[in-house]
Amino acid sequence: xxxxxxxxxVFLPCFILITRxxxxxxxxxxxxxxxxxxxxxxTLVRGRGARPWAKTGTIAxxxxxxxxxxxxxxxxxxxxxxxxxxxxxxxxxxxDGHGALxxxxxxxxxxxxxxxxxxxxxxxxxxxxxxxxxxxxxAQAVFLAVSITWAGDTGAYFVGSSLGRTPLLPRVSGKKxxxxxxxxLAAGVVAxxxxxxxxxxxxxxxxxxxxxxxxxxxxxxxxxxxxxxxKRDAHVKDTAPTIPGHGxxxxxFDSLLFTAPILYYFxxxxxx
Numbered sequence: 404x405x406x407x408x409x410x411x412x413v414f415l416p417c418f419i420l421i422t423r424x425x426x427x428x429x430x431x432x433x434x435x436x437x438x439x440x441x442x443x444x445x446t447l448v449r450g451r452g453a454r455p456w457a458k459t460g461t462i463a464x465x466x467x468x469x470x471x472x473x474x475x476x477x478x479x480x481x482x483x484x485x486x487x488x489x490x491x492x493x494x495x496x497x498x499d500g501h502g503a504l505x506x507x508x509x510x511x512x513x514x515x516x517x518x519x520x521x522x523x524x525x526x527x528x529x530x531x532x533x534x535x536x537x538x539x540x541x542a543q544a545v546f547l548a549v550s551i552t553w554a555g556d557t558g559a560y561f562v563g564s565s566l567g568r569t570p571l572l573p574r575v576s577g578k579k580x581x582x583x584x585x586x587x588l589a590a591g592v593v594a595x596x597x598x599x600x601x602x603x604x605x606x607x608x609x610x611x612x613x614x615x616x617x618x619x620x621x622x623x624x625x626x627x628x629x630x631x632x633x634k635r636d637a638h639v640k641d642t643a644p645t646i647p648g649h650g651x652x653x654x655x656f657d658s659l660l661f662t663a664p665i666l667y668y669f670x671x672x673x674x675x
Contacts, residue, residue: 441518528545
């Protein structure tokens with residue numbers, strides 16, 4: 404717990420300052436997150452016997468961020484298609500063709516899971532550029548995603564620890580309970596209304612605010628379970644000891660990799 408508190412004291416002010424600044428500063432921060440997360444992910448799949456094209460996958464993941472930053476995110480599928488073809492051809496150059504399917508698939512999964520999902524942080528921050536809103540609105544959108552997600556995680560943790568009796572998905576995570584999941588949803592709804600009253604005035608009426616407040620923690624739980632599934636298959640407790648008290652970058656951002664996209668498309672389709 405002490406490590407978590409110290410890490411939060413160091414990270415949160417920097418995160419707030421960089422997010423408010425936006426532009427290349429925020430892009431650089433997310434690039435660092437994606438770079439580290441890719442290293443963690445490809446290390447995990449190597450432990451399962453795969454031989455991912457880690458450098459190529461990492462460059463492609465960073466390319467996803469660049470596309471998002473310059474408003475070319477619609478070309479992401481073009482990048483994935485070209486990368487798939489290139490990896491299959493490159494696999495022919497390896498002396499040992501054993502495990503070609505696993506090598507290519509694990510590389511592509513890293514690009515999509517870390518790079519494409521992670522690019523939605525940049526899309527959220529740069530959303531005002533394409534919607535004609537004040538540039539500060541992008542920072543508010545990022546803060547909204549983080550605050551609801553972390554409120555949901557915190558609510559699920561405390562409710563699950565005190566009242567949890569019914570396992571949510573024991574074959575993947577033995578600690579998560581249905582009671583905790585409900586507590587996370589309630590905390591997310593409260594966080595959404597607090598955000599609406601303080602720093603996110605663009606949120607609409609009570610119904611949609613409550614809906615996004617519940618949807619974000621629900622999707623965040625799926626993101627957490629998905630990463631737990633990966634770690635269980637890799638036989639590790641944490642993806643890396645990168646952040647004191649938190650484990651790896653993927654351990655800290657697993658929920659956010661799922662919640663940033665849903666909030667981005669919600670704002671783009673229903674608000675802006």
